Amino acid sequence: MLLRIIKYCDLNKRKLMDVYAESNYENTEYFFPDESNKETAVQKVEAGFMDYLKDEFFSLNEAAYWILEENDVWCSALRTCKILNGSYYLEALETRPDLRGKGYGAKLLSGVLNALEKDGPFRLCDCVSKKNVASLKTHEKCGFHIVSEKGYDYLQQEADDHSYGLEYRYSIEEKMEDKAISVRDFEEGDLPLMLKWLTDDRVLEYYEGRDVRFTMDTLAAHYLEELPLGFRVILEFDHIPIGYGQAYRLSGELFDEYDYPDNGRIVYAMDQFIGEPEYWNKGIGSSFLKMMADHLKKAKAADVILLDPHKNNDRVIRAYEKAGFRIIKSLPKHELFEGKMEDCWLMELVL
Numbered sequence: 001m002l003l004r005i006i007k008y009c010d011l012n013k014r015k016l017m018d019v020y021a022e023s024n025y026e027n028t029e030y031f032f033p034d035e036s037n038k039e040t041a042v043q044k045v046e047a048g049f050m051d052y053l054k055d056e057f058f059s060l061n062e063a064a065y066w067i068l069e070e071n072d073v074w075c076s077a078l079r080t081c082k083i084l085n086g087s088y089y090l091e092a093l094e095t096r097p098d099l100r101g102k103g104y105g106a107k108l109l110s111g112v113l114n115a116l117e118k119d120g121p122f123r124l125c126d127c128v129s130k131k132n133v134a135s136l137k138t139h140e141k142c143g144f145h146i147v148s149e150k151g152y153d154y155l156q157q158e159a160d161d162h163s164y165g166l167e168y169r170y171s172i173e174e175k176m177e178d179k180a181i182s183v184r185d186f187e188e189g190d191l192p193l194m195l196k197w198l199t200d201d202r203v204l205e206y207y208e209g210r211d212v213r214f215t216m217d218t219l220a221a222h223y224l225e226e227l228p229l230g231f232r233v234i235l236e237f238d239h240i241p242i243g244y245g246q247a248y249r250l251s252g253e254l255f256d257e258y259d260y261p262d263n264g265r266i267v268y269a270m271d272q273f274i275g276e277p278e279y280w281n282k283g284i285g286s287s288f289l290k291m292m293a294d295h296l297k298k299a300k301a302a303d304v305i306l307l308d309p310h311k312n313n314d315r316v317i318r319a320y321e322k323a324g325f326r327i328i329k330s331l332p333k334h335e336l337f338e339g340k341m342e343d344c345w346l347m348e349l350v351l
Contacts, residue, residue: 001069002069003066004066004115005098007058008058011065013046015206016067017071020094021096022097024049027045031045032043042273060081064081065078066079072143076096078092091126109138120325121238122165122170125152125166126151126167127160136164145166146166154192180239195216206316232244242276242284243272244272247268250306265303266304269306286319290324293323304349305325305349309349310343312342317345317347324349329345
């Protein structure tokens, strides 16, 4: 039977601690290395575990403990919480030591996925140690995929070189035309998502560069400061955040930077990327640009929008052309990228 527990008072401490008996014992060396009595050390670890659940975990957004129960025994457990609209984080998947190798972990994980699917499309993120082959196989058996060489702990807000980032997505392959593309304002709470995207080499290959190393502090310093004459947005596909965009009005030296005439028209420039590679090559980028162009025309009275893609980025150039942009000139050695000045195209959309 699958149990979903959303209140601390509904937890059975002894049954839960029996699930985590092995890891709690191992954690005694980390948390209480000077405690010679192992039984006492385990009790201290268990007390700290339960205090965390009571004081921190159950205060998180949509926090839930999921339990697989059989014959009144708690066989496996994991916990989830909502980190962003349409996205959840999973942690602490474990099976009782005396019940391992019987498929309880996979059965629990599959049950949780089926329960979440009833509420519509979602993304479930996890990070698993690269050494934990059994857990990696369990995740993959249930439909998870490794999406990054570094795991990201959304609760601690830190990346981990020793873990893989895994994700499960529901309904991503359904008909694209039936799904809604939307934008919303960028918020401080989006920084963990930005860190995930901007530590993925697949994204950095086209945006910012693979030689750039972002941290939460550097992202906050850049993305939380005001964008002069502009704004930042998050791109969502069927309510799941998948990308970032920014638009800013050209003024002063920016016209010189783009080698574009300042003749009194209201001109905006844009930068954007889709941070989830699974959504590339599906026409979403073109649709996003059309939406932004419509917004800039109606809300900002924009006359022109400019883009400056690298000349060697054929994929985004095709997307921009599909959205109505046209190449108007070359911008030689326009942008410093991965240690060298890249040639770009200046692309224009007249509204």
